[in-house]
Amino acid sequence: MTPNPLTGLSRLCIHTITTKPWSIEEAMDKYAQIGVGGITVWRQWLDGHNISIVGDQIRERNLEIVSLCRGGFFPAPSPAERKTAIEDNRLAIHEAAQLGAPTIVLVCGAVPGQPLEESRKQIADGIEAVLPLAEEHDIQLAIEPLHPMYADDRSAINSMASANAVCDHIDHPLVGIAADVYHIWWDPDLEAQITEAGEKDRLFAFHICDWMTPTTDLLNDRGLMGEGCIDIPGIRAMVEAAGFDGYNEVEIFSDRWWKSDPDEFLLAIREAYLTHS
Amino acid sequence: MTPNPLTGLSRLCIHTITTKPWSIEEAMDKYAQIGVGGITVWRQWLDGHNISIVGDQIRERNLEIVSLCRGGFFPAPSPAERKTAIEDNRLAIHEAAQLGAPTIVLVCGAVPGQPLEESRKQIADGIEAVLPLAEEHDIQLAIEPLHPMYADDRSAINSMASANAVCDHIDHPLVGIAADVYHIWWDPDLEAQITEAGEKDRLFAFHICDWMTPTTDLLNDRGLMGEGCIDIPGIRAMVEAAGFDGYNEVEIFSDRWWKSDPDEFLLAIREAYLTHS
Numbered sequence: 001m002t003p004n005p006l007t008g009l010s011r012l013c014i015h016t017i018t019t020k021p022w023s024i025e026e027a028m029d030k031y032a033q034i035g036v037g038g039i040t041v042w043r044q045w046l047d048g049h050n051i052s053i054v055g056d057q058i059r060e061r062n063l064e065i066v067s068l069c070r071g072g073f074f075p076a077p078s079p080a081e082r083k084t085a086i087e088d089n090r091l092a093i094h095e096a097a098q099l100g101a102p103t104i105v106l107v108c109g110a111v112p113g114q115p116l117e118e119s120r121k122q123i124a125d126g127i128e129a130v131l132p133l134a135e136e137h138d139i140q141l142a143i144e145p146l147h148p149m150y151a152d153d154r155s156a157i158n159s160m161a162s163a164n165a166v167c168d169h170i171d172h173p174l175v176g177i178a179a180d181v182y183h184i185w186w187d188p189d190l191e192a193q194i195t196e197a198g199e200k201d202r203l204f205a206f207h208i209c210d211w212m213t214p215t216t217d218l219l220n221d222r223g224l225m226g227e228g229c230i231d232i233p234g235i236r237a238m239v240e241a242a243g244f245d246g247y248n249e250v251e252i253f254s255d256r257w258w259k260s261d262p263d264e265f266l267l268a269i270r271e272a273y274l275t276h277s
Numbered sequence: 278m279t280p281n282p283l284t285g286l287s288r289l290c291i292h293t294i295t296t297k298p299w300s301i302e303e304a305m306d307k308y309a310q311i312g313v314g315g316i317t318v319w320r321q322w323l324d325g326h327n328i329s330i331v332g333d334q335i336r337e338r339n340l341e342i343v344s345l346c347r348g349g350f351f352p353a354p355s356p357a358e359r360k361t362a363i364e365d366n367r368l369a370i371h372e373a374a375q376l377g378a379p380t381i382v383l384v385c386g387a388v389p390g391q392p393l394e395e396s397r398k399q400i401a402d403g404i405e406a407v408l409p410l411a412e413e414h415d416i417q418l419a420i421e422p423l424h425p426m427y428a429d430d431r432s433a434i435n436s437m438a439s440a441n442a443v444c445d446h447i448d449h450p451l452v453g454i455a456a457d458v459y460h461i462w463w464d465p466d467l468e469a470q471i472t473e474a475g476e477k478d479r480l481f482a483f484h485i486c487d488w489m490t491p492t493t494d495l496l497n498d499r500g501l502m503g504e505g506c507i508d509i510p511g512i513r514a515m516v517e518a519a520g521f522d523g524y525n526e527v528e529i530f531s532d533r534w535w536k537s538d539p540d541e542f543l544l545a546i547r548e549a550y551l552t553h554s
Binding site: 112113115116117120147148149151152153158159161162165185186187188211213214215216218228229231 | 389390392393394397424425426428429430435436438439442462463464465488490491492493495505506508
């Protein structure tokens with residue numbers, strides 16, 4: 001399969017965590033200056049800010065707010081902790097509404113030693129608990145399946161099939177999937193599951209980066225597109241064939257890149273986006 | 278499900294790499310001294326040795342030789358390199374026959390950037406190429422599905438389903454699976470796939486260790502049973518329900534444990550085996 005050609009940056013979105021050294025003000029200015037189309041805002045970047053004003057500032061720069069990152073982390077050993085998690089997700093929905101973000105990305109959570117099946121149940125229960133508020137504000141909740149190496153403490157949803165199963169269980173138009181190539185590229189069942197997600201109108205977001213060989217850190221050693229082994233154009237072709245026409249969101253956690261000059265990194269992202277995505 | 282009680286060490290097998298500081302002579306002596314039932318020999322431990330004599334020495338100590346570790350790494354960019362890999366696997370079969378090991382564990386291989394589908398085809402082709410020699414010596418070939426975090430350069434077979442698919446394709450009684458809890462614990466489809474492997478008489482080996490939170494190294498930060506989050510008794514119950522009655526093989530790559538006193542580590546393995554496996 002061949003993806004649609006990327007002739008410009010209009011469908012490029014960058015996550016604020018990708019350019020970690022920059023504040024939200026710097027990020028929106030810098031992205032807008034080179035013509036990036038969209039921004040996904042991590043919640044930490046809103047600390048101490050009037051969120052509605054930040055939303056206006058972003059829109060004034062002709063940047064589309066793609067998602068708020070992130071909610072989730074629903075599983076917990078005690079009902080009190082699970083209630084706290086649900087409250088935090090309700091807060092995230094309020095923040096998304098204030099910001100004008102149509103979607104919240106969910107890193108669903110897991111508890112080391114708790115059966116993954118139980119965590120998956122708690123995840124579904126948590127999403128259902130916050131759905132009425134999401135409906136009220138028309139905010140999409142995008143379950144991001146995480147790589148199986150995060151099944152211990154970050155997410156019990158570790159494949160597109162598992163994300164599709166939770167979506168089937170909840171069965172609500174505001175509950176869908178954020179597909180990130182980093183987490184799902186290895187899956188022999190990938191194309192079939194992406195196709196299913198597309199048919200059910202639940203492909204809400206598409207994240208890109210690359211898998212480094214060797215990977216020296218489980219969390220913060222992601223690569224820029226083209227630096228690693230993921231067939232990003234091939235997976236982009238799959239989501240596009242499944243009907244996805246949203247942003248290609250660059251989400252890179254990298255101690256190596258975070259140490260570099262962020263202006264140079266931004267130019268490298270632009271180049272890698274146009275040539276290796 | 279409940280696994281069979283572990284009342285002694287008769288079904289405990291240790292991989293020589295687990296006690297990395299020890300030579301093959303030290304390992305066989307030390308394991309035998311505390312009553313371990315079996316040993317899986319890594320090929321490096323045989324360097325410079327007369328392999329038949331090593332086999333005799335192990336058997337004289339009433340240790341069962343469970344497997345030779347490891348063959349595989351079939352995929353490669355060029356036909357010449359793939360031929361070299363096949364020759365190395367033929368050598369491994371000869372070594373297993375000399376040692377008296379009934380089984381070779383296959384870490385199947387992958388090439389960064391080569392489509393996993395192509396690597397899986399090269400893996401099946403490679404196994405088929407060495408099967409006549411395996412038949413001649415009656416050596417089982419056990420495909421070890423590796424965790425998806427090794428899909429870049431170690432194995433394109435990353436789940437029990439994927440291993441079952443290769444076995445179905447080759448369809449030979451000497452080709453089966455080595456199930457290692459470290460690689461497969463996260464899989465929602467685990468029980469069904471283990472059951473299928475059992476029904477098809479292809480559960481050749483069962484490896485145990487634990488998943489640390491946090492995991493600080495992708496290769497060498499495995500835990501001793503009980504140190505991490507894997508429900509080892511639960512997975513052992515699955516393989517036993519599927520008909521497996523072989524050894525529980527302790528295979529731990531751990532820079533942390535390798536730095537400790539190996540005599541103390543061996544006692545810790547015994548304790549963890551009886552209480553957390």
